[in-house]
Each structure stands twice: as structure tokens, then as C-alpha cells.
Amino acid sequence: MARADRLLRLIQVLRRHRAPVSAAALAEELEVSVRSVYRDVQTLRAQGASIEGEAGVGYLLRPGFLLPPLMFSDEELEALVLGLRLTAEHGDAALGRASAEVVAKLRAVLPRDLRQLVDETALLAGPARERPPETVDLAEVRAAIRTQHKARLAYVNERGDASERTVWPLGLGYFERSRVLIAWCEAKGDFRSFRADRITRWATLQERLPRSRMALLREWREREHIPAQLPGGT
Structure with missing residues (x-):
């Protein structure tokens, strides 16, 4: 052991x-x-x-x-480091910076043997083949999701049609070639997905969501038959 x-x-x-x-x-x-x-x-x-x-x-x-440093087994610590490396490679710019800061904080509190495990972990995250362009600040999008505020966005679909919508941002999916916002669209009265690189303008509104974001996200998952993800089964 x-x-x-x-x-x-x-x-x-x-x-x-x-x-x-x-x-x-x-x-x-x-x-x-x-x-x-x-x-x-x-x-x-x-x-x-x-x-x-x-x-x-x-x-x-x-x-x-x-005692947080001792709450991790070797495999748990490797999972953390690999996840942070994947985030640094495939997340947006702000998440990449945050990943590096988390690793630094983790190293600062770990005992020497676990700190060495972090430094010498041989689990590597492959580089993103093509980073999607960031046409809006995704840190602002994520902040609106966390604080459960409505947003006003300008969007151009795949046909080149431009529109403006008021949405309830619920989640942000990170894929190799795109980032996708999951939201409730007030104009359509339904859930909609928006590619982040097609959002040309974003403004977080003062008005909060009238329903729980978690409840709405669960409803969307059930409709789309998408299983919950760790942690917390969101």
C-alpha cells in the first residue's frame, strides 16, 4: 500500500x-x-x-x-492532473490559465512524495488539433451560467442568417472542434444549442433565471437522453 x-x-x-x-x-x-x-x-x-x-x-x-493533501490516492491524484492538463489543452484561454494555477496550488500543499507524483505523472494530454476561435469572452459566458443570469446574444447560424436572442444560459460543452452553449431561448420557447464561435456579441443581463438552472439542465438531459457527468451528476 x-x-x-x-x-x-x-x-x-x-x-x-x-x-x-x-x-x-x-x-x-x-x-x-x-x-x-x-x-x-x-x-x-x-x-x-x-x-x-x-x-x-x-x-x-x-x-x-x-487534510486536503491526504484526501487523494495515487490514482485520484493522477486523474486530477490529467484532467487539468486536458483542460489546459482543450479549454478556453481563461480555463487554461486557471488549470496552471490549480496545479501550482496543489503542489504547494501536497506532501513531498505526492508532489513528486504530480511532477512525474506520465499521463499526457494530446494537443488540440484545431482550437475553435473565441469570438466572445467565454469566461463571461461561464460566469453568467454560474450566477444564473439571463443574457442577450447576437448569433449567425450555418446559413449566415443573423439574429439576436435573449437566452437562459445553462451549460457549455467543450468539444475538440467547437464549444456549444446549451440555453433556453425565450424567442423559441424551447431549449437551443449555439456554437460559441458563431456568437458575435454577448451581454449578461441583470435579470436572473426564473427557474433553477440545475432543474432546467436535467430536463434538457432527459429530453436529449444525455447521461449525467461527474461530479454531482449535473
Whole structure:
């Protein structure tokens, strides 16, 4: 078992107990030596864990402790790094910058062995063959989605017909050759999809959505038979 996984399991075992647990009992459950338990307790304390007790007495984890660096197994950490690399390669410019910042923050709080795993991860994200042009600031589009505000957009369809619409932005799909806005169109009274590179003007309005964005997005998924995605089944 990797040491990071063992430390996480130790935290989880301690959380289950309201009374002090002996090092021998912890060692038996974790299938390690008592000496390893002593070392791991010291490591967790150095990371900020409020573990009371000592050898021969037992150990107790005080409530409210959260240690993010140890909430990841090796595979979970690789999944995070790969996801961030894919976002940097295939997301819009603002998401690319944010991905680099997340990696830097992650490295700053990780223990040395996990930080090394981040630096040496051999999972690579292939470059985008063709980045779709950004005719509007997608960071503004994403902000409107998050804050559940209506928007006014100018759009040119595949035939070259121009129109202006008031929409309720619900989601933004990232594909290799395009980004697609999912929205409720007030003019059509129905869900519509808009290619982001055909949106020529975007203005977020002060008016908020009259219905929950999550409920509307679930309704759209059910109609289109599109399965929910992680996290949270949105």
C-alpha cells in the first residue's frame, strides 16, 4: 500500500472512534507495524492533524479535522492532473490559465512524495488539433451560467442568417472542434444549442433565471437522453 493511501486510511480509522485507539489496534487494522503507526501519526501531526495521545495510551482524532493533501490516492491524484492538463489543452484561454494555477496550488500543499507524483505523472494530454476561435469572452459566458443570469446574444447560424436572442444560459460543452452553449431561448420557447464561435456579441443581463438552472439542465438531459457527468451528476 502506498504511504499516502495508508495515511488516508489511518485518518479514516481514527475518525470512526470516539475513544482513544491503541497503536496495536491501528496496526492490526491497517496491516502495518506498530512502528509504522507511530511514524504516520507524527507525519499527520506535522500536516496539522489534531491527534491526541501517545504510545502506550492510544490516539484520538479531534473533530473538524480536514487534510486536503491526504484526501487523494495515487490514482485520484493522477486523474486530477490529467484532467487539468486536458483542460489546459482543450479549454478556453481563461480555463487554461486557471488549470496552471490549480496545479501550482496543489503542489504547494501536497506532501513531498505526492508532489513528486504530480511532477512525474506520465499521463499526457494530446494537443488540440484545431482550437475553435473565441469570438466572445467565454469566461463571461461561464460566469453568467454560474450566477444564473439571463443574457442577450447576437448569433449567425450555418446559413449566415443573423439574429439576436435573449437566452437562459445553462451549460457549455467543450468539444475538440467547437464549444456549444446549451440555453433556453425565450424567442423559441424551447431549449437551443449555439456554437460559441458563431456568437458575435454577448451581454449578461441583470435579470436572473426564473427557474433553477440545475432543474432546467436535467430536463434538457432527459429530453436529449444525455447521461449525467461527474461530479454531482449535473
